[in-house]
Amino acid sequence: MSDKIACDHCHLEFSKDVMIEDDGHYFCCNGCQGVYHLLTDEGLDSFYDKAKNVKLAPPTLQYEDSSNFDAPAFYDKFVKINSDGFSEVSLIIEGIHCSACVWLNEKALHKMDGVVEANINFTNNKAHIVWADDIVKLSEIIDMIRAIGYNAFPYDASLQEAHANKVRKDYYLRMAVAIFAAMNVMWIAVAQYAGYFTGISQEMKTILNIAEGTLATPVLFYSGWVFFRGAYYGLRNKVVNMDLLVATGALLTYVYSVYITVMERGEAYFDSVSMIITFVLIGKFLEVLSKKSAADTLDVIGKHLPSEVKVLQNGKIESIKLEDISVGDIVVVSSGERVLIDGEILKGEGSFDESNLTGESEPIYKKVDDKVISGTISIDADVQYKATKDFEHSTLSNLVTLLESAINKKPKIEQLANKLSEHFSTTILALSFLTFLVWWLWPHDFETALMVGISVIIIACPCALGLATPVATLVGLSLGAKKGILFKEAAQLETMAKADVLVVDKTGTLTHGKPEVVKENIFQKFDSTLLYSLVKTSKHPVAQGVKKFVQTDNEILFDEYMQIPAKGIVARVNGSLMLGGNYKLMQDNGIESDFESDKTLFYFAIDKNIVAVYELEDKIKDGAKELIDTLNVKGIATVMLTGDHQKSALYVSEQVGISQVHFELTPEEKLAFIDKLHKDEKVVVMVGDGVNDVLALAKADIGIVMGSGSDIAIDVGDVVLLNDSLMSLLDSFKIAKTTFRLIKQNFAISLVYNGITIPLAMAGLIIPLVAAISMSVSSLLVVGNSMRIKMKWNK
Template sequence: MSKIKCNHCHLEYDDDIMIKDGNLHFCCKGCQGVYHLLKSDGLDSFYDKLGNKTITPPIQADNDVEKFDTQSFEENFISVTNDGYKKIDLIIEGIHCAACVWLNEKVLFNTDGIIEANINFSTNKAKIVWDNEKINLSQIILKIRSIGYNAYAYDASIADEQASKAKRDFFIRMMVAVFATMNIMMLSVAKYTGFFTGIDEEIKNYIHIAEFIFSTPVLFYSGWIFFKGAYYGLKNRILNMDFLVISGASFSYIFSLYILFGGKGESYFDSVAMIITFVLVGKYLEVIGKKSAVDTLDKIKSSIPLEATIIEEGVKKVLPINSVKVGDIVELKAGEKASFDGKLISSSASFDESSLSGESLPIDKIKGEKIFSGTINNESVIRYEVEKTYKDSTLNSIVTLLEDSLSSKPKIEHKANEISKGFSLTILSLSIITFIVWYYFGIDLGFDYDGVNHFEKSFIVAISVIVIACPCALALATPIANLIGISELAKRGLLFKEAKFIETLATADTLVLDKTGTITKGKLKVKKAKILDNNIHKLNLLYSLIINSNHPISKSIKRYLQDNYTLQEKELFDIKTISAKGVIAKYRNIDGKKFNLIGGNIKLLKDNKINYKFDSENSIYLFAIDSKVIATFELEDELKDNAKETIFNINSMGINTVMLTGDNNKTASKVAKQLGIRNYVSDVNPIEKAQFIEDLKKHNRIVVMAGDGINDSVALAKSDVAIAMGNSADIALSVSDIVLLNNSLKSLEESFIISKRTYKFIKQNLLISLIYNAITIPLAIAGYVIPLVAALSMSLSSLLVVGNSMRIKLKNRGEINDCK
């Protein structure tokens, strides 16, 4: 019975079981359906990209897809973007090549309701963003299945388990190679000693056989990962480092087999084993280096509690953390870690927040204050109300940010990867040219070139060129340094959303700082208060107005009023927050009379045609009812610890510091003078702040902006790198690129120092790899390097890059001077 290829999957089947469709043949209705689907959607160029490769036939759609639309599945795996769309990470099964990635992305992009679909070919991980009003997840899964693939939710724990399994497999392969190579080395001692002292030909043959026995598992078992890497590289038309390693080892092995079976010359089974072993050991040490870089992430993950005790109608229940909802009351015993962000409902508590802020001293809290996930209850049993589920908690956000930053790539890494792709092809070409020149032009460096010996020498020189060249060091130069840099930053409470911001921060020349909550502690105290009309009813209206604002000034006045008066909240209407100015509202008394309430700065009063003169070096707050000023407040804020020293150190790095504030000029001038800041801009609203950032960028400045409030969010979004303090408003956090968990200006300084150190070591790594190749490749071409030494030096070059990157961790007393 003749075999016929299916027009879709390219698999061969007996002619009698094929479905005939005109001149087309399909192995099943699934393939037939997909073929016509691609034709009708104009995606039939997929088959040109697929070429002669085969793929898995479509999976028959079953009825298990309903689970993807359940509430529990959504809580565990689906998140919501800032635009209100749904987002999920999927693993797509059945992807074999770039054509498969192309097909899946094209089909998903052409599906109504899908906003984004990006698939990573190396991991098969797909990021899908969709509009749930137009399409649900189960329909997306069915769409993927309809074209011959399967998809399921990406689970980090499963991915970690697979990574651990892969690491164990790598270790076993390496140990097999090390064991075999050590035995080969002992045999080689006898062989090379006999070369100089004379050795019986029969004994020499026995040594060759023993070397063959030991080197074969090294090449085909331990070296399988290089065969696999080279195969997938070739499938995608890429000559990678794996191809260079395996081609050098394989050619040496084939030539040694020729010698073993009667050819003239020396065998190189020892070189085969050592090439694989040295590179394997080098790669394993790279894995260890990367592991140490992500230990911070592992420690955070391992410390996450899996269950929580909640109080429901007076009854205690233990629930999985993913089942706890906003509004639930959680009980926390002494020594336990909080899994959720919430509000303390017990009278007082003491928390260890060192895991987030690095602050070793316990933080005392009173009723109503915030509890952060990841912090530890120090003393008695307390209760708090959940304000954010675990999925949206501070702790989970840290884990997510770290995972994202560790997988992202800066511009310099993309450039290095592009260079390394062409590098392998260049080296292979050089190796072929070297062989031709040595063989046909009879280069003589003192060797006896007669027949086979001449071929042998030419062949070995060509192999040495392949083996000694190291695109691996070039490709490693950036990612290993970034991994260690991100890890060190995370240990200091600095969360980078993407690794690329290390490069931007390292090259930045301008730092723009908000004042309140960034330079100062944001805990203003009322220094002077003047109540012009001490009517308790009017003070009740002031109290009712300020509790509608989250601005630090309003919060401070609220505390002052609570400490000095017994007030009641009144019902207001038409409440409006005027950004960077204050709040206005209306009040209606029992007689139906309306009153206009205004609370804020001088600008707000002027906008409402109230002329009132008030001059002060401090922040001011004015309260007026129906155009009459009732109360004035002067507030003073403390500078953050080490603020002056930090600003001086940042300026010493060659970074121009600018303070940008909505406060009045006298207040801004006073703070700027205390800190030694020469450039400051005062009396600006959020739009003017953003415009100032844009103006700096128009003059080719690389701008870093640090802020903490809603009024900073537009300016943060306009900057090259946006830095938010850990206590920032949610909107400021959402547009930021870096989060300073401990709110310390010292951390801001450290972010510049570590970024600059990391970027410096990236450039050093690239220089090391380029110099290495520039020196060693000509030496190999000239015939001064044997494959054994080539393999060793290639591994050492990679280890040199890893070892140099580890220096990022070293503390240096002259760090600031190094950053100039």
């Protein structure tokens, strides 16, 4: 258990060495320290007597001062150190409206010394930042974000819903004002249009214009303030964004209408001002809701995590912090509760719902000695189990981390979209001004030329272009998560969709990976304890099968012990050499044998004499042949690479329909084969589950790992199949191809929309009001197309 103490204000617990000590009191941050002194100075310290057992949310003001981001307690909770020694944090950036906002923030952050990586996802405004803490502080990064007109606070899935509600409430209020005013403006506009055709005096027209202008003013400057703010910060940082297009179009129309009203001549367009802001605002709000719907699947696991877990200590059940759990602690789970720590059942039995992880709806019955996985839910089981991992390394924690980081790496096609949208708004403003000049000099009257120019500004939509990829990839990631398929990066969806070759391991991939001994061939008597001790710690499926067959209660400690990947185990005890593994291991040690079988063979030798050979059989997984047949139809070639011997490899390949088979391969030989495919310019997907597959998995364009695979293989892999099903492997290809097709469809929708509507607006065929509606519709088309696929898959 770590040495943790509670903050004297919020009562949240942190390590003592990261707390701020102040005259005998301890605080997790300057915010809590400040609030504590404020209350005590005002004689309100009795508050703490009443709230002494209540854990408070840290005060919001602790993040107003960016220096608090450097507080040890903040680092303890939100900042991680990666394998390269760099600091990592996930932030939510407020104020992002379009892809230009994303580009601006990323560009500003990348220019900072010490910032290694900064990726922002447009769909949920989440930023993943990696930096060298000895060069730049997090507070300086936050200051940069604030300097360019945005705000940032730490991402916390459990607090994200509250923030989303705050954003929605702000939109609701601005929309309420806009809709109320716009509806009334339109009633007045009806009277104006009726007067236009039946005759109306200039005096009455001016009165109606004043009434419209009065209603349009709060719509423009309150409801539309978000666009003016975004435009201001964009210009301040030399970026022309969508906000500037909306703000410019609406403001020019408003100023012209005010001029017409004061001068009492011509037609005012206050109704267009109201409707431009109202429709674009409604479109943005619907976009926010749609993006949140797409992102909810990725947040749902982390959002509802309890902070404590029940453990058995000294015969009593006590609740302790998740992060305080250590390997070996006895955890208690009752029916209906979520398993938060991985472990092995010591007492009790019952059914567990693993659908959150694997996508399989059928409950799994578990008993003593069975493993329980964090993230699953006890349906009717009351069990006690021994923790085999702490929370930081648990399946659930890794799953949450993977989901949070999955959307950070942008696909190449998204980078192309961002490059296009980077210069989009500048081009539109130039086209608008050129259109205005042409219409004015054609000649047309100033009013007509201005309205046509404004229509060009308003109808153009860089948002649809910016949304085309991130919304689609988010849908793809969420579909995968629901089916137990974890893509570690969104970019992998695009790569996998372009796959040419699938390279598969045999044991544990095409087969169940749990070979069982079907025949024991003894050539010389030996102590079975020697063999059991040799294979006990090996994670290789063949060794596990032998271990299960020769199970004993005794164990021998070896003087030397070494596992050789793809071959077997070498050990020494009392001067004797023990060898256990495949025939290649025997040959490497000068041992020959003429034993033949079409089964998987495990040789056991003592002092270079083969004393036993075990024949093992591993059942082929359901759906293996269907997978290979489907991939062949899709034009994806399949190759089997295995360390197993020829007869066993050929038997499995014939059963599933793989024509290209390579057997008795070492990890290095598998790696060389992947290299050869790359030289032939093939996009390679490799699927495996063991340590002997690690090199090939790392080298492949996409490495897919079965969820039951070794920890190191899961770390190296790009995609993890949590339910070990070959149907999940097939689904991963389908999801990747569907997502990439969706991206291209969204891209086409955006380009076709802008390619058609902008020339129509330049030709004077679209008025500003219709342009505002069209602009919102284009973004919603892109989002709606993405959500259509999601609903189709969920059926």
